[in-house]
Amino acid sequence: MPYEPRVVAGVEITPLCDAVGPMGPPIRKPLPEMFPGSSFGPDEEWVLHFHCYLLRAGGRTVLVDTGIGGADSPATWAPLPGRLGAELAAAGVAPADVDVVVVTHLHSDHAGGCVVDGAPAYPNARYVLQRAEVEWASGPVRERIVEPLGESLDVIDGDAEAVPGVRVLHAPGHTPGHQCVAVGDVLISGDLLHHPAQLADLSIRYVYDEDPDLAVRTRRDLLARAAVLAPAHFPQPFITLRN
Ligand SMILES: [Zn+2]
Numbered sequence: 001m002p003y004e005p006r007v008v009a010g011v012e013i014t015p016l017c018d019a020v021g022p023m024g025p026p027i028r029k030p031l032p033e034m035f036p037g038s039s040f041g042p043d044e045e046w047v048l049h050f051h052c053y054l055l056r057a058g059g060r061t062v063l064v065d066t067g068i069g070g071a072d073s074p075a076t077w078a079p080l081p082g083r084l085g086a087e088l089a090a091a092g093v094a095p096a097d098v099d100v101v102v103v104t105h106l107h108s109d110h111a112g113g114c115v116v117d118g119a120p121a122y123p124n125a126r127y128v129l130q131r132a133e134v135e136w137a138s139g140p141v142r143e144r145i146v147e148p149l150g151e152s153l154d155v156i157d158g159d160a161e162a163v164p165g166v167r168v169l170h171a172p173g174h175t176p177g178h179q180c181v182a183v184g185d186v187l188i189s190g191d192l193l194h195h196p197a198q199l200a201d202l203s204i205r206y207v208y209d210e211d212p213d214l215a216v217r218t219r220r221d222l223l224a225r226a227a228v229l230a231p232a233h234f235p236q237p238f239i240t241l242r243n
């Protein structure tokens, strides 16, 4: 079942849990290698949660991230299949009801549910992606996600308003066109950070950040402006940073 929603600046934010589980092969590494600069022991476990966020803003329905996708998802390292469809249904939303999909970035655990059977999974939605992300995408991501979206793609450069009250912020580093979503002082952070240890020490890098130094600078910048974090991979869907 979806988590309890919060209403912030007139926008209802409902966290949806697509999956919970450890990272599997082929990308799993011991945590000290996964997070250089951390104090993890080599045998520590990391159980990831995979959160998407449903926003209802002034009669518009916005989905932030599409999760892992179905059993044929390219996210072979994640728990399959994702259960976002059931979560959305429990929240009273059918795929055709979604007006805007904001894809934080094109990694398979966030974009794996964008397309079903070669067509947009949310047939009436525009899919908001950064130009830098679309241009960076290659191989199966381009063929299986970007190209089938076709005219549903809404390519933006930098910060933009997805719908009134919902801002998209370019947040590069993890990927070139990674983006976060701000609703009031709540930051839906995608892969701006991955593990609670990185909240305690913002300088801890992540091995799969495309540009780790830029990721640290972006993390510092955006977290300084947020009061509540809504992270993709932490156990909790909301974390109060400051009152
Ligand atoms: Zn990612």
Ligand SMILES: [Zn+2]
Pocket: 107, 109, 110, 190, 191, 232, 233
């Ligand atoms: Zn992720």
